[in-house]
Amino acid sequence: MKNPRIGCWLIVLLFVSLCGCDKDGVESGNKKVAFVAGAATDMWTIAKAGCDKADSELPNIDVEFRFTSNGTAAEQKSMIDDLMVKGIDGLVFTPLDPDNQSLMVNELAASIPVIITDSDAAGSDRLCYIGTNNVNAGKEAGKLVKEILPDGGEIVIFVGKTDAQNAKERIQGLQEELNGTSIKILDIRTDNLDYAVARSNVSETLIKSPEVDCLVGLWSYNGSMILEAVKDANLLGKINIVAFDEEEAVLDGVEKGYIYATVVQQPFEFGYQSIKLISSYLEGHAGSIPEDGVIEIPTAVIKQEQAGSFMSKMKEIRKL
Numbered sequence: 001m002k003n004p005r006i007g008c009w010l011i012v013l014l015f016v017s018l019c020g021c022d023k024d025g026v027e028s029g030n031k032k033v034a035f036v037a038g039a040a041t042d043m044w045t046i047a048k049a050g051c052d053k054a055d056s057e058l059p060n061i062d063v064e065f066r067f068t069s070n071g072t073a074a075e076q077k078s079m080i081d082d083l084m085v086k087g088i089d090g091l092v093f094t095p096l097d098p099d100n101q102s103l104m105v106n107e108l109a110a111s112i113p114v115i116i117t118d119s120d121a122a123g124s125d126r127l128c129y130i131g132t133n134n135v136n137a138g139k140e141a142g143k144l145v146k147e148i149l150p151d152g153g154e155i156v157i158f159v160g161k162t163d164a165q166n167a168k169e170r171i172q173g174l175q176e177e178l179n180g181t182s183i184k185i186l187d188i189r190t191d192n193l194d195y196a197v198a199r200s201n202v203s204e205t206l207i208k209s210p211e212v213d214c215l216v217g218l219w220s221y222n223g224s225m226i227l228e229a230v231k232d233a234n235l236l237g238k239i240n241i242v243a244f245d246e247e248e249a250v251l252d253g254v255e256k257g258y259i260y261a262t263v264v265q266q267p268f269e270f271g272y273q274s275i276k277l278i279s280s281y282l283e284g285h286a287g288s289i290p291e292d293g294v295i296e297i298p299t300a301v302i303k304q305e306q307a308g309s310f311m312s313k314m315k316e317i318r319k320l
Contacts, residue, residue, distance in 0.1 A: 030062045031282050033275060034083045036093035038118075039071035039193050042247040043220040043267045047117075049320045050271025054279070061279045064088075065271075071160070071193035073097035077104060084108070090278040094118040098165040113281050117270045119166040120294075127281065130274045130295045132265045134166045137299050138173020138218075140263045141242055144301065145174070145183060145214055148240045148260055152182025153213030156205050158222045160193045170218045170244075186212060191222075198222055202229035206239075213240060220245035223262060227253045246302070246314055255307035262302050264310070268317050269297045 035051050037044040048065045055063040064083070068075045073096045080093065091108060092115045095101045102124040108114050109125035120129040145155060157174070159167045171188065178185070186209055191198035202225060205212060215230070217223040223243025227250070230236055236258050243250045243262040253259040273295065280288040302310050 030060050031089040031279070032062050032064065032087065033090040033092065033278055033282075034080075034088045035063060035065045035271060035275070036076060036079055036083070036091070037065070037067050038076075038094055038096055039069070040067040041220045043245050043265070046246070046314070046317060047267040047271035049317050050268040050273075051275050052271075053268075053320055054272045054275035058275070058279050060283075061275065063275055068096070071096060073101055077101075080104075080108070084111075088112065090282055091115070092117060092274040092278060095121050096161075096164065098122075099163070113278055115274045115278050117274055118267075119164055121165070126293070128277060128289050128293050128295060130277065131270055131297055132166070132299055133296050134169035135173040135176075137244070137263055137265070138170035138175075139177045140173075140299060140301055141170065141216060141218070141244070142174040142177025144242045144261050144263070145178065145216065146181060148214055148242070149183050152184075154184050154186045154209070154211060155214040155216055156186050156209065156212050157188045157216045157218060158191070158198065158201055158226060159188065159218040160191055160198075160222075162188060162190055167218060174216070174218075191225075195221060195225060198225040199229050202226050203232065206230070206233050206235065214242060215239065216242045218244050220247055220250075223247060223253070223259060224249035227258060230258070246310070248311070248314070251302065251307055251311045251314065254302055254304055255311065257304055260303070264300050264302050266297045266299075273297070 037047060044067060051063050051065050055061060066079055076096055090113045094117050098119055098121040102121050105114055105121050105124040105126050113127045116126045116129045117131045161167055189201040191201055198221060202215065215226050217226050224247050226241055230239055241259040243259050246264045250259060250262050254262055277288060
């Protein structure tokens, strides 16, 4: 004889699945929003904390945060395709290849609101860009280099990819700031988000160009990889370094005087403000989108004297 309890549970489970109830049996009408970042660097971990805070403050929104494993546009597209099949009501993501992902943005935007962060896909149908003005951020790095080398010198730049929009703009801003000076860019080394390559690029530079006066890392992990390679070469404190973002190793290097300064963004705000904005839009408040479709999150320069307090602030954010 069949167990009648099993039959009852099957009926309940079928009812739950058909009614769209949550695991507690309560009907869920929440909007689903996804945030698709790049690789799992410290920067995006901080952005996730911002998303989580916004998620906790918004009772009608469920946020799913995803990192890529290899930092490629192909993997990112696969993730987004999967999310679309599952069903999402809005998307925030950082294009890893904006020039070639604009068509994808337009296709997505025809179905759901799309917000871009970190590296803009300007000219696409995205709802809004929330993030850094990367040309100005590059200029901030250039100002630091000029402080270090007032009489001129030679620098090498390190970045994941030169075709990423944020990299293009940071390099542009850096070059504009150095125009008319006696500071020469010897090389721009790329690593395709491979940390081992990023580190070896620095080691090779120190061997091939021992005359280099300053090493500049434009992506969040470049600063820590520069630091490791310089330490291996027994050159800590003997070669100038300018970095980007707020990885713990970078901030520790600034505090100890091994890195002159780092230009920090506010990835927490990337996550927090983008989720808040897309939630507002989904609730019918289209007027919350600025007319120019851009919300700039300002950068800050952290030098040795600010490093300690800033590190404490970041530790609190990471606990959220």
